[in-house]
Amino acid sequence: GEDVEQSLFLSVREGDSSVINCTYTDSSSTYLYWYKQEPGAGLQLLTYIFSNMDMKQDQRLTVLLNKKDKHLSLRIADTQTGDSAIYFCAESIGSGNTPLVFGKGTRLSVIA
Amino acid sequence: EPEVTQTPSHQVTQMGQEVILRCVPISNHLYFYWYRQILGQKVEFLVSFYNNEISEKSEIFDDQFSVERPDGSNFTLKIRSTKLEDSAMYFCASSRGLAGVNEQYFGPGTRLTVT
Numbered sequence: 291g292e293d294v295e296q297s298l299f300l301s302v303r304e305g306d307s308s309v310i311n312c313t314y315t316d317s318s319s320t321y322l323y324w325y326k327q328e329p330g331a332g333l334q335l336l337t338y339i340f341s342n343m344d345m346k347q348d349q350r351l352t353v354l355l356n357k358k359d360k361h362l363s364l365r366i367a368d369t370q371t372g373d374s375a376i377y378f379c380a381e382s383i384g385s386g387n388t389p390l391v392f393g394k395g396t397r398l399s400v401i402a
Numbered sequence: 403e404p405e406v407t408q409t410p411s412h413q414v415t416q417m418g419q420e421v422i423l424r425c426v427p428i429s430n431h432l433y434f435y436w437y438r439q440i441l442g443q444k445v446e447f448l449v450s451f452y453n454n455e456i457s458e459k460s461e462i463f464d465d466q467f468s469v470e471r472p473d474g475s476n477f478t479l480k481i482r483s484t485k486l487e488d489s490a491m492y493f494c495a496s497s498r499g500l501a502g503v504n505e506q507y508f509g510p511g512t513r514l515t516v517t
Contacts, residue, residue, distance in 0.1 A: 325508075332493060332511055333445070334508070335507065338505070340503070380445075382504050387504050389435065389460070391447070392437075392444050
């Protein structure tokens, strides 16, 4: 079955880069997503990558996908205190409106 | 910017009672979803809904659960007889229903506490 795993905690200093890692098991994943959850708020879609891509960059965010190892990462450049949140990795199987399978989330703490 | 809204933000109920969680999806979206997150666990898919019927559901979505779109804007999740293990954060989401990437937009969640 599908499974998505993430480390639970990450702490970085303000201005440094953060790298949040995720592994997944289903090789038929078509899209992989990163969501952000701030305290008391819902899940905010940050970015996604199609499974035939290796990298996607969007301003301070860089997504790297290693399909062979089923490993996804999210790099946040110049991390700010406002980036403190829980980051969820998710996958969808097939195209269209299939359910998302989420990891447990990584809590990012940014130290000023 | 349009967003998914959910009410109430927190619901406390006694075991065995019925609860209805409400959601207003983004207006031009066609697919609607419910997910839940038990404290400390993963966000889990419950059900998806399209064209006034259930599109897909998980094993969690048993006969105690039902969904409805009672009018043109609301999407509800009903739990008929709540159990202690139903305590969780319930998230509603919606998507445009296009082929390809499935961009789901989530509401802020309803925290359900069953005592």
